[in-house]
Amino acid sequence: MLDGPAAITAIEAVRHACREHDGVDPLDEAATLRLRHHGLDGIGHWVDNRGFALRRGTELDLAVSPAHRGEGHGRALGILATTAPGALTAWSHGDHPAAGALAGRLGFTRERALWVMRRPTVVPLPEAGPVDGVRIRDFGDGDTDAVLAVNAAAFADHPEQGALDVAGFAERRAEAWFDPAGLLLAVEDDGELLGFHWTKQHDAATGEVYVVAVSPNAQGRGLGRLLTLAGLRHLTSRGVDEIHLYVESDNAAARRMYESLGFGHALADTHVQYRRADDPDIPA
Known part of the structure; x- marks a missing residue:
């Protein structure tokens, strides 16, 4: 596993590959700012050139470079990052079936869905x-x-x-x-x-x-x-040319207002949060 500047370089390379392939960044703004201003200080991290897992308090970020998916590397990283007990949340930035399957194997259940809504300025x-x-x-x-x-x-x-x-x-x-x-x-x-x-x-x-x-x-x-x-x-x-926003999928009042202003939602534009309890029931 990598550490220090080499780990940061590997994380950025995996993020770039994911953005190019998936169209979304595997890290959200909070994780990005944490890395930019504080590096890996205080973060549990398991990083190599194929992927990474970061454990920030009760938050878990995990990504595997597209070239190395399907090799079991995501599950290996997930097991390392979730061995220590405690409640955890993890986002799938995009409602990917593979992310849902891995979440289930690690004892996580689907908790929230966040919609991205978009409108053209024309x-x-x-x-x-x-x-x-x-x-x-x-x-x-x-x-x-x-x-x-x-x-x-x-x-x-x-x-x-x-x-x-x-x-x-x-x-x-x-x-x-x-x-x-x-x-x-x-x-x-x-x-x-x-x-x-x-x-x-x-x-x-x-x-x-x-x-x-x-x-x-x-x-x-x-x-x-x-x-x-x-x-x-x-x-x-x-x-x-385009303006987008994020809204909780179950916030019907906000969604109605945004729809009245010309915003629309595509199913692929959905981010899902998974949660693991303090004492998870992990499937075999």
Whole structure:
């Protein structure tokens, strides 16, 4: 097994091969930022030139280069990474049958499904009526604490987004894609932050509805739709061809709103989270 810089190089090579073959990255943003800023410090890792398994607290990331799939290497890495007890979650970025089969063999069960929804920017956007007493403005340096407070309240039950803290926010602001004009704030006349829409422009052609958050105290006023449309107009003005977003598959209300704004979902655009209990019942 590899360690240190050689392991990081191997991980990046496997990620590149997976992106080219599968069209998706086997690591999500949180794992990517962790590697970029902290390397493999504090991460259980099993890495060679064929694949890798990373155990970050209760999260497991596993990928095998397409050229070495079907050789049993994924199961070998999975056994190494899951030998120690404890609850674990793992994502399949794309609803791949092989990932589901491996998850079952390692004692994981299907827990959540996350949809990717997409809309072309050539589709006209509907008009958004104003919300009384609310204005939309860009993010400023003094808004960090208020944004994090609204984010924590809005995503109190969300296992990933609700955990965003000052350090995580700073890491994302340091990314090349960050644009203060793309973090749109809904502010009450008295200055109180009610919600925000954080957009992300990946490249010249692709934008993302990164985070839409509305304070629980301000829900029911139409702020979610107002903020979503403001962000979509911002991304469209930047010349992107397509905008995508992620939404929980069982969030029917959010899906209906996004569908009303021209977003659609293809079955292949589904990410699945698997979970292992503290004391899993592992099939033979």
